[in-house]
Amino acid sequence: MGDLLAFEGLSKSWFGVPAVSDLTLAMRENSLLGVIGQNGAGKSTLMNMIGGIVEPTSGRMRWKGADYEPKSAADASEAGIAFIHQELNLFTNLTVAENLYIDGFPRKFGMIDWATINERTRHILGRLALDVEPSVNVGHLSPGERQLVEIARALHNEAELVIFDEPTTSLTPRETERLFETIATLRGEGRSIVYISHILSDVKKLSDDVAVLRDGKLVDQGPASDFSIARMIRSMIGRDLGGQFPERSNTPTTSAILSARSLSQPGVLQDVSIAVNRGEILGLFGLMGAGRSELARVIFGLDPHETGEIEIDGKPLAGGPRERIAAGLAFVTEDRRAEGLMLEAPIAENLALVSIDRFGKKPFMLVDRERVAEETEAMKDNLSIKAGNIARQPAKALSGGNQQKVVIGKWQMQSPKLFILDEPTRGVDVGAKYEIYTLIDRIAATGGGILMISSELEELLGMADRIVVMNRGEVVGEVGRDEFDRETILSMAFREVIA
Amino acid sequence: MTRSMDKISDFVFRNATYLIFAGVLIYYGIQAPSFLTPESLVNIVKQASFTGIAAVGMTFVLLTAGIDLSVGSVMFLAPLMAGYVMRDLGMPVPVAVVAAVLTGVVLGSINAILIVRLRVIPFITTLATLFLFRGFGTWLTSSQQFDFPDEIRAFGLSGVFGIPTPIIVFTAVALVAHLVLAHTEFGRQVYAFGNSPEGARKAGLKVGWIQARVYIICSACAALSGFMLIAQIGRLDAAFGEGAEFDVIAAAVLGGASLFGGIGSAFGAVIGATLIQTVKLGLVFTGVNLYLQPIIQGVIIFIAVLVDGMREKQVLAKMKRTIRPL
Numbered sequence: 152m153g154d155l156l157a158f159e160g161l162s163k164s165w166f167g168v169p170a171v172s173d174l175t176l177a178m179r180e181n182s183l184l185g186v187i188g189q190n191g192a193g194k195s196t197l198m199n200m201i202g203g204i205v206e207p208t209s210g211r212m213r214w215k216g217a218d219y220e221p222k223s224a225a226d227a228s229e230a231g232i233a234f235i236h237q238e239l240n241l242f243t244n245l246t247v248a249e250n251l252y253i254d255g256f257p258r259k260f261g262m263i264d265w266a267t268i269n270e271r272t273r274h275i276l277g278r279l280a281l282d283v284e285p286s287v288n289v290g291h292l293s294p295g296e297r298q299l300v301e302i303a304r305a306l307h308n309e310a311e312l313v314i315f316d317e318p319t320t321s322l323t324p325r326e327t328e329r330l331f332e333t334i335a336t337l338r339g340e341g342r343s344i345v346y347i348s349h350i351l352s353d354v355k356k357l358s359d360d361v362a363v364l365r366d367g368k369l370v371d372q373g374p375a376s377d378f379s380i381a382r383m384i385r386s387m388i389g390r391d392l393g394g395q396f397p398e399r400s401n402t403p404t405t406s407a408i409l410s411a412r413s414l415s416q417p418g419v420l421q422d423v424s425i426a427v428n429r430g431e432i433l434g435l436f437g438l439m440g441a442g443r444s445e446l447a448r449v450i451f452g453l454d455p456h457e458t459g460e461i462e463i464d465g466k467p468l469a470g471g472p473r474e475r476i477a478a479g480l481a482f483v484t485e486d487r488r489a490e491g492l493m494l495e496a497p498i499a500e501n502l503a504l505v506s507i508d509r510f511g512k513k514p515f516m517l518v519d520r521e522r523v524a525e526e527t528e529a530m531k532d533n534l535s536i537k538a539g540n541i542a543r544q545p546a547k548a549l550s551g552g553n554q555q556k557v558v559i560g561k562w563q564m565q566s567p568k569l570f571i572l573d574e575p576t577r578g579v580d581v582g583a584k585y586e587i588y589t590l591i592d593r594i595a596a597t598g599g600g601i602l603m604i605s606s607e608l609e610e611l612l613g614m615a616d617r618i619v620v621m622n623r624g625e626v627v628g629e630v631g632r633d634e635f636d637r638e639t640i641l642s643m644a645f646r647e648v649i650a
Numbered sequence: 651m652t653r654s655m656d657k658i659s660d661f662v663f664r665n666a667t668y669l670i671f672a673g674v675l676i677y678y679g680i681q682a683p684s685f686l687t688p689e690s691l692v693n694i695v696k697q698a699s700f701t702g703i704a705a706v707g708m709t710f711v712l713l714t715a716g717i718d719l720s721v722g723s724v725m726f727l728a729p730l731m732a733g734y735v736m737r738d739l740g741m742p743v744p745v746a747v748v749a750a751v752l753t754g755v756v757l758g759s760i761n762a763i764l765i766v767r768l769r770v771i772p773f774i775t776t777l778a779t780l781f782l783f784r785g786f787g788t789w790l791t792s793s794q795q796f797d798f799p800d801e802i803r804a805f806g807l808s809g810v811f812g813i814p815t816p817i818i819v820f821t822a823v824a825l826v827a828h829l830v831l832a833h834t835e836f837g838r839q840v841y842a843f844g845n846s847p848e849g850a851r852k853a854g855l856k857v858g859w860i861q862a863r864v865y866i867i868c869s870a871c872a873a874l875s876g877f878m879l880i881a882q883i884g885r886l887d888a889a890f891g892e893g894a895e896f897d898v899i900a901a902a903v904l905g906g907a908s909l910f911g912g913i914g915s916a917f918g919a920v921i922g923a924t925l926i927q928t929v930k931l932g933l934v935f936t937g938v939n940l941y942l943q944p945i946i947q948g949v950i951i952f953i954a955v956l957v958d959g960m961r962e963k964q965v966l967a968k969m970k971r972t973i974r975p976l
Contacts, residue, residue, distance in 0.1 A: 204852075225854030240852055242845040244912045245838065253842050254854045255835070262833040 155180045155312060155343050156201070160628060161210035164197050170196040173210070178360075179455040183334075183344045185358030185375060187351060189387050189608075189641075191297045192366035194347055197312070198316060202234055203227045225254075233305030234313045239297050240441060243290035247300050248272040250289055251307045275303045279333055295326030302333060313337060314345040319353065320440055320623075323574040331357065349438045351645050363387055381638075384645065388637050396613030397589045401596040403431030403616045408479075408600035409569045411450060414459035419445050421625045427569060432591060434615030435604045438644050442624035443604045447571045450602075451482045452477055463569060476505065477570030483558050483575055485604075487551075491558040494547035498538055499527040501546045501557050506564040530560045536589060552583020559590060569600040576610060588614055608640060622646050660964075666957045667904050667918070670950070671925050678932040685935045687961075692814070694927050699820030700879040702923030704894070705901035706827045707871025709919045710864040712902050713844045715911025716772040718868045720761060721898050723783035725876030725891035728753040728869075730787050730875055733798050733886060743805045747877060754873025756784055758866035765865060766858045772865075780895070788888055796886040806881025816878050820920070823871065827916035840864060844911030872898070896951075901926050904954040910962045926950070 157177040163170050171193040178184045188194050192216050199205040201212065203221030207581050212219045214230055221227045227234075234240075248268045256263045272285035273308060281299045283292065289300060298318060305313050315334075319327045334357065348354050354361065354375075361378045363371040363386040371386035410426040420442055427433045437443045448454040450461055452468070452475045461468040463478050472482075484490040492501055503510065504521045512519035513626050524542060531541050534556045538544050546557055555575060562570065572591065576584045591614060594600055611618050620628045620643040628643040630636070662669065678685045704858040705722050711718045732750035735741045741749070757779070764775040808815050831837035843860050851857050881888055905922025907914025929950055933943045 223854065224852045228854055240846075240849050242842045242849060242912075244841055244845045249838050249842075251852075252841060256838070258835070262829065263835060263838065265833075 152627075153180060154178060154213070155182075155215060156219075157213045158197075159211050159213065161197075161200065161207050161212060163200060163205060163208050165377070171207075171364075174364075174367070174369050176362055176369055176372065179344065180343070181338070181341050181343055181348060182359040183338065183357055185354035185361045186345060186347045186364065187349075187354055187361065187383055187387060188364035189606075192364040192387070194364055195316075196367070197364070198234070198314060198345075198347070201227065201232060201314065219419045228254075228308055228310075231308075231310050232314065233310035234307055235298065235301050235305065235313065235315045235318055239294075241289045241297055241300060241304075244288065246284060246286050246288055247276070247292075247303075248285035250300060251275070251304050252619070261644070271307075272303070275306050278306065278336070279303055282413055292320040295323065295325075295329065298326075298330065299324070299333065302337075306337075310342065312343045312345065314347070316347045317349065317440070318346075319348065319350060327353075340365065349645055351383050355380060355383070368402050380642075384638055384641050388641065395585070397585065397592055399595075399614070399616065400592055401430050401557075403425065403595070404429040409450070409461070409463055409602070411461045412459055414446070414449060414456045414461070416445075416449065416454070416456045419454070419624055420449060420456065421623075421626070423621075423626050425602075425619060425626065429598050429600055430595050432595050432601045432603055434611035434613045434618040435602060435621065436608060436611055436618050436640060436644060437621035439606065441621040442646065443621055444573055444626070446621070447482065447573055447602070447604060451480055451571060476567075480571065481505075481562035481565065481567035481569065482504050482513050482571045483555075483562065483573060485573040485577060487554055487558055487578070492546045492554060498531070498536070498541040498544055498546055498549070498557055499524065502527040502530055502541070502561050502564060503509070505561050528566065530564055534560050534563070535586070538559065550583065552579040552587065553580055555583075555587055559587075563594075567599070569602065570594060571604070573604045574606065575603065576605070576607070584610075608637060612637070612640075620644050658721050666877075667906055667921055667925060667954065668809070670904075670953070671921065671928070674928055674932065678936060682932075683935045685932060688806030690786050690931075690935075692817070694931050695820075695924060696814045696816050697931065698924040698927035699816040700875050701894070701897045701901050701926065702820050702920055703823050703875035703878065704868075704872045704898040705905065705919040705923045706823055706916050707868040707875075708898050708902040709905070709907045709914050709916060710831070710840060711772070711868045712907040712909060713840050713911060713914050714861055714864050715847075715909070716861070716864065717776065717842050717899070717909070718761065718764070718772065718865060718872075719776040719895050720757070720779040720783055721868065721872035722891040722894035723787070724754055724757050724869045724872040725879070725894055726886070727783045727787040729876045729890075730790065730796060730886055731879040733796050733880075736802065743801055743881075746802070747874070748912065750873045750877040751870050754870040755866055758869025759862075759871070761869065762862035762865040766862045784892075791886075791888065793857065793888045795888070798880065798884050798886070800884070802881050803884040806878065806884075811938040816882075819874070823874065824916050824920045827919075831916055836860070836863065841912055844913075846847055855959070897926060897968075898956065903958055904951070908958050908962060909955070910958075913961075922954075 152551070154177040158174050161174040163166045174197065186194055196205065200207050203226045219230065221230065242253065245253065251272055252268050257267050258264055269285040276283065276285065279299050279302060281296065281303065283296060289297060292300065309648050318330060322330060337344060346354060346357055355378060358375040361373065361375050361383070362369060363383065365387060387525045406429050407426045408429050412424050414420050414423040423446055434503060445454065449456045452471045463480065468475055468478055488494060492506070507518065510519045510523050531538065536552065536553050536556045538549060546554060549557065575591070576587055579587060591601060591603065603611065603615060616632050618630045618635065618640060619626055620640055622644060627646060630640060684690060704725065708718060708721065728750040731753040733745040735749040736746045761776055761779055764770050765772050779972065806815065810818055831840065839850070839855050839860050842853070842855065843857055847857060876891055901923035902919045903909065903922065904925055905914070905918030905920065907918060926947070929947060930943065933946060
C-alpha cells in the first residue's frame with residue numbers, strides 16, 4: 152500500500168521561532184497514526200498546516216502521492232481530510248442535518264430539500280449508531296453526541312482521513328468507549344485516522360504507528376507494538392539545560408497563606424485542595440485543559456465554585472476579585488497583552504492601575520500625580536524595567552519580558568500576600584526569563600507565597616519548592632523538591648502508570 | 651422542582667414578546683373596546699408595515715450579530731432617487747419602486763464594502779453612512795421639501811380587495827424573507843455565521859459574501875419601506891426617516907432577534923413591528939398624555955433588550971467550557 156499523507160522536510164516558524172522544523176513522516180493508507188508530544192511540541196501547528204489554516208514556511212506535503220498545498224479549510228475538506236477538534240466546531244443554533252449540509256444543501260426549486268437531507272442524515276447517523284433525530288438542534292445534545300455529529304459531518308464529506316485532536320477530553324468513560332467503537336467502524340470502512348491525545352494508553356491501544364514530537368521535531372516513531380508507555384514518556388521529555396534558573400534563596404515556612412479545601416465546580420473542578428505556604432513557590436503542573444487556569448480563576452473570584460472554601464491567612468475569602476485583591480491576592484494572567492496590560496497606556500499608568508486608590512489626595516481625593524510618579528519610578532528601578540520615560544512610553548513599546556515585569560510590578564505596588572502567576576514566562580526570551588525567575592525568588596524570599604502555573608515542566612523543576620499536578624480538573628499528585636523527577640510528574644499529568 | 655422552574659422561565663424568555671403582546675391587547679381592549687374592531691386592527695397593521703418592512707431586513711443583519719444604523723437615511727435617500735426618476739424622467743410608479751430598491755441595493759453595497767472589505771466594524775460603518783447618505787440627500791435637495799407627482803399617493807392609498815397596499819407589500823416581504831431564511835442555503839448560512847463566524851469560516855462558507863448580502867438586503871428593505879411611507883404622504887422633507895433606525899432595530903429585537911446573532915426570524919420582526927405600533931396607537935386610543943408615550947415605548951424596548959441579554963446569558967452558561975464530564 153502507498154502512502155496516504157507524507158511530509159517532506161516540513162517546517163513552520165513564527166517570527167523566526169520554529170514551531171515545526173524539518174519534519175519528515177509518512178502515513179500508510181488505512182492505518183491509524185497516534186501523535187503524541189508535550190504542550191507546545193508542534194502538534195497543533197502540524198495539524199493546522201494539514202488543515203489549510205497555516206501555511207508551511209518550507210518543505211511540502213503530499214496527499215495520495217500528489218503535492219498538497221491547502222489554502223483554506225475548504226481545500227482540506229475537499230481533498231477528503233476532516234478534523235474533529237477538541238473544541239467542537241458545530242453550530243448550536245442549527246439542527247443536526249443542517250450542520251452536516253451547511254456548506255452545500257441539496258435543493259429543489261431553489262429551496263432546501265429537507266426530505267432528502269433528513270433522510271440522508273438519518274442514514275449517516277444510523278451508521279454511527281447515534282439515535283437522534285436529524286431535526287434536533289445541536290445545542291440540545293450532550294458533548295459525546297455532538298462529537299458523533301462532527302464525525303457524521305466527516306462521513307458526509309466522504310473524508311478519507313479523519314484527524315482527532317484530544318477527542319476524549321470532555322467525554323464520559325462510556326462516551327469514550329463509544330468513540331473507540333466508532334473509530335473501529337471508520338477503519339472498517341477503509342478510512343485512515345490520525346489520533347492525537349495526551350492519554351497514552353488510548354494511543355497505544357488504538358494506533359498502528361506512533362509518532363512522537365518534541366520541540367517541533369519528530370524524535371521517535373515506529374509501530375505501536377514497539378512502544379511501551381515508558382518509551383513514549385521518555386521520548387516526549389525535553390532536553391537538559393543547566394544554569395537556566397537562579398538558586399532558590401530561601402526555604403519555605405510551613406505556615407499557610409492560602410489554603411483551598413475541596414473546591415468543586417461541575418464540569419471544571421473536582422474536589423481540589425491546595426495550600427501555599429509563606430515563602431513558598433508552589434508549582435502547578437498539568438497538560439493543556441487540566442484545569443490549572445480554571446483553578447486560578449476560581450481562587451481569584453473570577454469564576455464560581457459550588458462547594459469548598461478558600462482561606463487566606465486563615466480568613467475565608469469571599470466576594471469577587473475586588474475583595475480578594477484587598478485581602479492580598481494578585482493574579483498575573485496567562486494573556487499578558489489582553490488581560491494584564493493597557494497596551495496603549497504609559498508604563499507608569501499600568502504600574503499604578505491596581506493601587507490607584509492609595510494615591511488620593513485630600514481634600515478632593517484627586518490622584519496625587521507626583522506621588523504616583525515617585526512610586527512608579529521606584530518600582531521601575533526595583534524591578535529593573537528597561538524603559539526610558541515611564542510616564543510617556545506606552546506599555547506596548549516594551550519587550551515581552553519587560554511587559555511581564557510591569558504586570559508583576561502593578562501588583563507589587565499593592566504588596567500582596569499571594570501571587571498567582573499563570574504562565575509567567577510565556578513569550579519571554581531566555582535572558583528575561585532569568586530575570587523574572589529572580590524576581591519570583593525574591594518575592595518568595597521576602598515572605599510572599601507564589602502559586603506558579605506553567606506548561607514548561609523544566610521551569611517548575613527549576614523554581615518550585617513543591618509541584619502539584621492536575622489532570623482533568625482534579626489534583627492527581629504532589630511532589631516535594633527533593634523528589635522531583637520528570638518521569639513521575641509527567642506520568643501523573645498523563646495519568647499513566649509506568650509499566 | 652428547579653427543573654420545572656427552569657422550563658417556565660425558559661418558556662417566558664422564548665415567548666416574552668407574545669406574552670407582552672397578549673397583555674397589551676387585553677389591556678387596551680378593556681380600556682377602549684373600540685380598539686379591537688377590525689378597522690382599528692387593520693389600521694394598526696397598516697401603520698406597522700412601514701417599520702415592519704425595514705425590520706425584516708434588519709433581522710438579516712442582526713442574525714449575523716451586525717447592526718445597521720443607516721436605515722433611516724436609506725429611507726430618506728432611496729425614495730428621493732425614486733422621486734427624481736418620476737418627476738424628471740416622467741417614469742411611472744412601478745419603475746420608481748424599482749429605482750428606490752436599486753438605490754437601497756447600492757447604498758447597502760457601500761455598507762457591505764466598508765464592513766467586509768475594509769473590515770470597519772458595522773456600528774461605526776453604518777453610523778458614518780447614516781450621516782453620509784442623509785447628507786447626500788440634503789445636498790441634492792438643499793434641504794427643501796421634495797414634492798412627488800400625484801400618482802404616488804394614488805398608489806400608496808390603493809388596495810386589493812380592501813386590503814391596503816402597504817399590508818400586501820409587508821406580507822410579501824415577510825413571506826419571501828421567511829422562505830429565504832428558513833428554506834434556502836443562504837438563509838441557513840446566515841444563522842450559522844451568526845452562531846460562530848470562525849466556525850463558518852472553518853466550515854468553508856463564503857463568509858464575506860454572506861455578510862455582504864445581509865447589508866444589501868437590509869438597505870433594500872429600508873428603501874422599500876421608505877418608498878411605501880412616502881407614497882402615503884406624497885412629499886419628502888429633510889427630516890424624513892430621522893431616528894427610524896431605533897424603531898426598526900427595536901421591532902426586530904422585540905420580535906426575538908438577538909443582538910448577539912444567530913437567533914431571530916422574519917415573522918418575529920412582523921410581530922415586533924406590530925407590537926410597537928399597537929402600543930403607540932393604543933396609547934392614543936386610551937388617551938394617554940402624548941408626552942408620556944415615548945417613555946412607555948422606551949420601557950417596552952428596554953424590557954425586550956433585557957430579555958435578550960438574559961437569554962444570551964443562559965445560552966452562554968450552557969456553552970461554558972468544561973474540561974471534564976459534567
